[in-house]
Amino acid sequence: MSHILTMIAQRLALGLVTLFVVSLIIFLGTELLPGDFAQEILGQSATPETVAALREQLGLNDPMHIRYMGWLTDILRGDFGESLANGQSVADLIGRRLGNTLRLALYAAAIAVPLSLILGILAALFRNSFFDRFVNASALSSISFPEFFVAYILIFLLAGAGGAFPSMANFRGTPEFGDFLYRAFLPALTLTLVVTAHMMRMTRAAIINLLASPYIEMARLKGMKPMRIIVKHALPNALAPIINVIALNLAYLITGVVVVEVVFVYPGLGQLMVDSVAARDMPVVQGVALIFAAAYVLLNLTADVLATLSNPRLVHRR
Amino acid sequence: MTQLTDFASPSRRGVLKGATAIGAAALVTPWGTPLRAQPVQGGTLRVGMAHGSTTDALDPGSWEADFMIFQAHTRNNYLTEIAADGSLVPELAESWEASADAATWTFTIRSGVEFHSGHILTAEDVIASINHHRGEDSTSAAAPIVADIVDMTADGMNVVVTLSAGNADFPFVLSDYHLPILPAQADGTIDPNTQDGCGPFAIEEIEFGVGARYVRHEGYWKEGLPYFDAIEQIVIFDDAARQNALISGEVDYIDTADLNTVHLLERAPGIEVLSVTGTQHYGLPMDTRAAPFDDVNVRLALKYGINRQQLVDTILNGYGSLGNDHPIGPGQRFFNTELEQREYDPDRVQFHLREAGMESLDVDIHLADAAFAGALDAGVLYAESASAGGINLNVVREPNDGYWSNVWMQKPFAGTYWGGRPTEDWMFATAYAEGVPWNETYWSNERFNELLVSARAELDEDIRREQYFEMQQIVSDEGGIIIPMFAAYVGAYSDRLAHPEQIASNWRNDGHRIGERWWFAS
Numbered sequence: 001m002s003h004i005l006t007m008i009a010q011r012l013a014l015g016l017v018t019l020f021v022v023s024l025i026i027f028l029g030t031e032l033l034p035g036d037f038a039q040e041i042l043g044q045s046a047t048p049e050t051v052a053a054l055r056e057q058l059g060l061n062d063p064m065h066i067r068y069m070g071w072l073t074d075i076l077r078g079d080f081g082e083s084l085a086n087g088q089s090v091a092d093l094i095g096r097r098l099g100n101t102l103r104l105a106l107y108a109a110a111i112a113v114p115l116s117l118i119l120g121i122l123a124a125l126f127r128n129s130f131f132d133r134f135v136n137a138s139a140l141s142s143i144s145f146p147e148f149f150v151a152y153i154l155i156f157l158l159a160g161a162g163g164a165f166p167s168m169a170n171f172r173g174t175p176e177f178g179d180f181l182y183r184a185f186l187p188a189l190t191l192t193l194v195v196t197a198h199m200m201r202m203t204r205a206a207i208i209n210l211l212a213s214p215y216i217e218m219a220r221l222k223g224m225k226p227m228r229i230i231v232k233h234a235l236p237n238a239l240a241p242i243i244n245v246i247a248l249n250l251a252y253l254i255t256g257v258v259v260v261e262v263v264f265v266y267p268g269l270g271q272l273m274v275d276s277v278a279a280r281d282m283p284v285v286q287g288v289a290l291i292f293a294a295a296y297v298l299l300n301l302t303a304d305v306l307a308t309l310s311n312p313r314l315v316h317r318r
Numbered sequence: 319m320t321q322l323t324d325f326a327s328p329s330r331r332g333v334l335k336g337a338t339a340i341g342a343a344a345l346v347t348p349w350g351t352p353l354r355a356q357p358v359q360g361g362t363l364r365v366g367m368a369h370g371s372t373t374d375a376l377d378p379g380s381w382e383a384d385f386m387i388f389q390a391h392t393r394n395n396y397l398t399e400i401a402a403d404g405s406l407v408p409e410l411a412e413s414w415e416a417s418a419d420a421a422t423w424t425f426t427i428r429s430g431v432e433f434h435s436g437h438i439l440t441a442e443d444v445i446a447s448i449n450h451h452r453g454e455d456s457t458s459a460a461a462p463i464v465a466d467i468v469d470m471t472a473d474g475m476n477v478v479v480t481l482s483a484g485n486a487d488f489p490f491v492l493s494d495y496h497l498p499i500l501p502a503q504a505d506g507t508i509d510p511n512t513q514d515g516c517g518p519f520a521i522e523e524i525e526f527g528v529g530a531r532y533v534r535h536e537g538y539w540k541e542g543l544p545y546f547d548a549i550e551q552i553v554i555f556d557d558a559a560r561q562n563a564l565i566s567g568e569v570d571y572i573d574t575a576d577l578n579t580v581h582l583l584e585r586a587p588g589i590e591v592l593s594v595t596g597t598q599h600y601g602l603p604m605d606t607r608a609a610p611f612d613d614v615n616v617r618l619a620l621k622y623g624i625n626r627q628q629l630v631d632t633i634l635n636g637y638g639s640l641g642n643d644h645p646i647g648p649g650q651r652f653f654n655t656e657l658e659q660r661e662y663d664p665d666r667v668q669f670h671l672r673e674a675g676m677e678s679l680d681v682d683i684h685l686a687d688a689a690f691a692g693a694l695d696a697g698v699l700y701a702e703s704a705s706a707g708g709i710n711l712n713v714v715r716e717p718n719d720g721y722w723s724n725v726w727m728q729k730p731f732a733g734t735y736w737g738g739r740p741t742e743d744w745m746f747a748t749a750y751a752e753g754v755p756w757n758e759t760y761w762s763n764e765r766f767n768e769l770l771v772s773a774r775a776e777l778d779e780d781i782r783r784e785q786y787f788e789m790q791q792i793v794s795d796e797g798g799i800i801i802p803m804f805a806a807y808v809g810a811y812s813d814r815l816a817h818p819e820q821i822a823s824n825w826r827n828d829g830h831r832i833g834e835r836w837w838f839a840s
Contacts, residue, residue, distance in 0.1 A: 034720030047462055047755040054457040086375035086526060087511065093372070096525075152558060159566060167562050170529065170552055262556050265563075267528045271555075272372045275527055278719065279373040 004308060004315070008301065015297035022293040023075075023286055027068050030280060036060055037084050037280040058084055071286060081283035083276075090287045093272065098291060099174070101268040104184055105253035108191035113246060116196045120203025120242075121230055127208060136204075139197035151190045151263040158186060170265040187264040191257060195249040202245040206238035240307035247303035255292040357816070361838040362548040365827075366560045368574035370553035372527030377510035378496050379451055379458025384573060384826055385553060387495045389524070391830040392532055392549060393515040394498030397425060397444065398489045400740055400829060402822040404649060406490055410439065410499050410516070411477075420484035420775045425492075427475045432537040434513075434520040437501045441472035446502035448492075450510060460496030462748070462755065484775025486782070487741040495830070518544040518834045529553055532833070545837035564589060564810055571811040573827050577635040577691070583810050590813055593637050595806040596823030597647040597738020597745070600690040602683065602700075603758040605730040606798035610681065614796055615674035620681075622670065623704035623711075625662040626802045632699065633692040637808045641801035644793040645736060645745045648804070649823060652742050652786035657794060667707025678708040681731060685713060688721035689733030690805070697733070727758050734758055734799075740824050742786045743774050750793060759798030766792045814838055 038054040055061050062070075074081055080090040119139070123132045142150060159167035169184045207230055210216060219229050258270030269288055276284035308314045370385030381387055399409040408414075411425040431439035451458040452467060466488075469480040481488065491497075498515065500508040513521045518540070519532035529552040534544060552569060554560040557576035563569045565586050575583055575591065584591050604611035604620070611617060626640045639648060642660055646653050671679055685697045697713040704711045716725045716732075725732050739745040748754065751770055752762035766789055773785035793799075807826040816839035822829030828836065 035723035039723040040720075049755075050457050050459065050461050053455045056455070057457060083373070085373035085380075086377075088526075148556075155562060159562075166568060167566050168552075168554070168559065168568050170554075263559050265552065265554050265556075265559055267525070271527060275372040279371065281373050284372075 004305060008305060011301045011304065015301065018297055019290055019293050022289055026286060026289040030277065030282060030285060031064055033280065035280065037282070040279045071283065080287050083284050084281045085279055090283045093284060094269065094287050094291060097267060097269045097272050100266065101254055103180065104187060104266065104268060105250065107184055107188040108253050109250055111188060112192040112195050112199065115192065116199035117203055120200040121207065121235070123200070123204045124207040125226055125230055139200050142193040143197035147190060147194055147259045148263050150193050151260060154186050154190055168265045170267065184266070187260050187266050190260055191253055195252065199245050199249055203242050206241045207234045210234045210237055236310060239310040243303050243306045247299040251296045251299045254295045357545050357837040358839070359545050360547055362550060363546045363571065363833065364550045364552065364569040366552050366554045366563050366569040366572040368555065368560060370527055374526040376513065378498055379456070379460060379510065381496055382459060385551065387825065388551060388827060388830045389530060390495045390498055392517060392519045392833040393521055394517040396498060397492040400493050400822065400824045402818060402820040402829070404824065406493065414489055420486045420777055421481045423479045423488055425477045425479070427477060428539070429475055431516050431539050433501055433516045434535055435501065439499065439516060441475055441477050442506065443502045444477050444499055445470045445472055446506055446508045447499045448497060450508050451496060458496065460494060463491055463494060486774060486777050487743050490741045490744065493740065519549055527553060544834045546833065549833050564812065567812070570815055571809065571832065573809045575808045575810050577637060577808065580635060580808060588813050590811055592809045592811060592821070593806045594821050594823045595639050595804055596649065598807065599641055599645060599736055599738060599801050599804045601734045601736065602800040603732060603734050604798045606759050606761045608730040610679065611730060611798060613674045615670040616679065617798060619667045619670035619674070619679065619707065619709065621660060621800050622663045622666040623707045623709050624700050624800055624802050625703040628699060628703065629696055630803050633696045634803060634805055637806040639804045641803045642794055643797065643799065643801050644790040645738065645801060646742055646790055647738060650742060652783050654787045654790040656787065657791055662703060664707035667704070667709060671708055678710065680710045682712045682714050684716050684725050684729040684732045686716040686718045686721045686725065688718035689726070690735040693733040737825070743770070746770055746789060750797065761798045763792055763796060
């Protein structure tokens with residue numbers, strides 16, 4: 001067991017290094033963009049005097065490395081700084097949105113993960129049957145359409161005049177649980193349709209791959225039922241790749257849902273990132289980027305640990 | 319003085335609407351008021367808005383996009399107000415008068431006006447609010463419009479403002495959305511991040527980039543107003559989502575309809591399309607210092623090479639009117655009615671090219687849709703029509719991001735939009751006077767600059783009219799900007815809502831005063 005703890009510690013340390021590199025890349029990247037905060041925020045109404053005054057006030061005239069080091073030392077003290085645009089604390093700003101994003105991601109995952117596991121197992125069990133082809137075809141078509149198109153189709157079918165669900169998932173503050181499930185159903189369903197195919201097909205492929213191995217042959221010769229063979233014997237050995245795919249898709253649910261947020265007017269992190277990049281609001285951009293990177297690091301770490309645990313040979317190493 | 323409120327847009331619904339208005343006028347009560355003009359109290363107005371960013375801020379000096387301007391008029395009052403017909407009426411200033419040279423103005427502040435916090439309005443509040451935008455280190459976007467103020471003093475409930483030069487339109491300036499009256503602190507400044515105000519509604523909750531909720535201000539000084547109990551403002555970026563929200567009844571009003579699909583809204587039951595042509599215009603400014611645009615004949619050739627009617631029909635889907643290469647709208651006080659409408663004319667393009675000593679002209683135009691919606695398409699159409707006169711126009715596609723800092727006023731030929739200004743002087747002084755920061759064509763014309771200064775301080779209407787007529791003529795013939803069209807503000811609302819007969823055209827959303835002027839019919 002102890003080497004797993006070592007692995008976690010090592011990976012966390014590596015994760016911190018990754019976050020540092022990410023913040024550096026983000027910082028340099030936004031420096032390369034045309035215009036700075038003072039120009040972007042004043043837009044068409046910028047005059048040289050007001051731009052200069054705003055730069056002076058916000059310390060934007062300092063050289064790049066000074067600004068970056070200042071931000072970094074604040075972070076190490078646990079202070080994410082204030083938005084340049086409206087002086088709100090970045091931690092507060094992100095906190096509210098992060099809660100919303102995580103809620104939606106969990107909602108979608110709670111539908112998508114069991115659904116794709118079950119569909120994947122069933123498709124492997126009845127492979128090449130009509131059911132298998134139907135599930136595959138529909139999952140592939142839903143992933144092939146752009147997200148906004150899937151979203152509009154769902155709105156057309158399930159919302160609008162006489163529809164069962166609201167077409168907007170907008171709310172301020174923290175909604176009641178039941179109300180949330182109802183209002184956020186369409187975005188969660190859209191995300192489910194977008195990520196299910198990936199996970200389902202990986203499950204199916206991994207299991208089918210194992211079904212050709214000798215020990216499965218043995219189990220079959222003993223007269224075991226196919227469903228039992230898959231769940232008891234094949235699935236545990238197929239877990240590692242499945243967990244990896246699930247982790248990747250969960251990370252996508254947290255970081256890649258801007259389009260769904262826009263169509264359903266959902267107040268998540270994505271729009272915050274887009275607005276802040278457009279306005280060159282560095283403290284917010286950095287903060288959100290760190291959160292996104294951390295989501296990937298942590299989910300990958302979890303996937304690796306779980307994949308290791310699923311393999312007895314790795315757990316009981318001599 | 320009338321302001322053009324263009325209900326008779328060339329749509330079928332527009333025509334129907336005109337007809338109902340006549341029908342309604344016949345249906346009057348014995349005391350002479352139309353039945354539909356009987357406002358009812360109550361209800362929560364839900365507004366879907368196309369703009370609003372997480373980087374918005376409460377500081378009035380930073381307000382630029384519609385979300386915050388709507389917020390401004392819902393939460394605040396101003397010294398003066400532009401009424402629905404375009405005239406200037408008193409708001410927090412009860413009355414005002416000017417010295418003979420129009421350089422000293424005395425405003426009498428209304429007494430007994432209560433802020434949401436219970437604070438009672440004083441002359442000091444007014445001075446502190448305007449001072450926020452003045453001074454050396456001001457970061458306010460409104461700094462240029464208050465730059466002429468030399469001094470302000472309070473005398474009881476009077477505020478005396480001294481200007482560096484005469485300005486007959488100064489009270490108009492005070493209606494600008496950047497200049498709300500906020501409560502002064504002990505040190506004579508305002509807290510720019512305060513949520514207090516003395517407008518019809520108080521902020522209950524505001525989350526930038528998401529939405530806001532306002533409740534009725536019970537102590538509002540305008541009797542009987544507002545009609546709504548509460549207002550919800552919701553940011554809905556996506557055109558389809560916004561129109562869908564209106565159709566499915568999740569909002570009562572949307573501020574911007576997508577011109578490509580507005581015909582679907584026109585057909586939807588229970589939905590009214592609102593189209594108001596005001597001062598908003600789209601333009602293509604040329605740097606008049608740079609060759610070949612330094613030759614007035616080249617500029618004229620380019621002006622005759624654009625097919626204005628085609629642009630209004632396709633880019634605006636008919637929701638707008640023709641521009642005549644000057645920024646004054648057809649509904650404004652001193653709009654030049656004698657100026658001939660410039661038409662598309664390839665022969666004249668060739669004539670002016672020859673005058674400039676050219677056979678043909680090769681020129682780049684730098685556009686992005688950030689300049690105005692449909693700018694790139696407009697550029698392609700323009701290139702098509704200009705080629706008939708011998709102009710090879712090459713449309714260079716620029717990124718939206720950074721457009722205002724890297725392309726606008728940097729490249730010699732680009733695109734621009736203006737929300738317009740309520741007065742002729744304000745518009746000309748902002749973008750056409752020599753050397754002002756937003757003179758996007760770097761244009762300078764001696765006669766024009768002289769007229770601008772003398773018309774500003776002129777209190778005699780007839781002389782002023784003559785002077786502004788001439789200035790429009792000069793800008794149209796010699797200026798460096800092509801203004802092919804005035805774009806209407808196109809929104810839509812549920813027919814449960816009712817509004818006064820006349821709708822303001824100075825801004826979107828009934829001058830952004832829907833919250834105070836509209837009500838639920840049922």
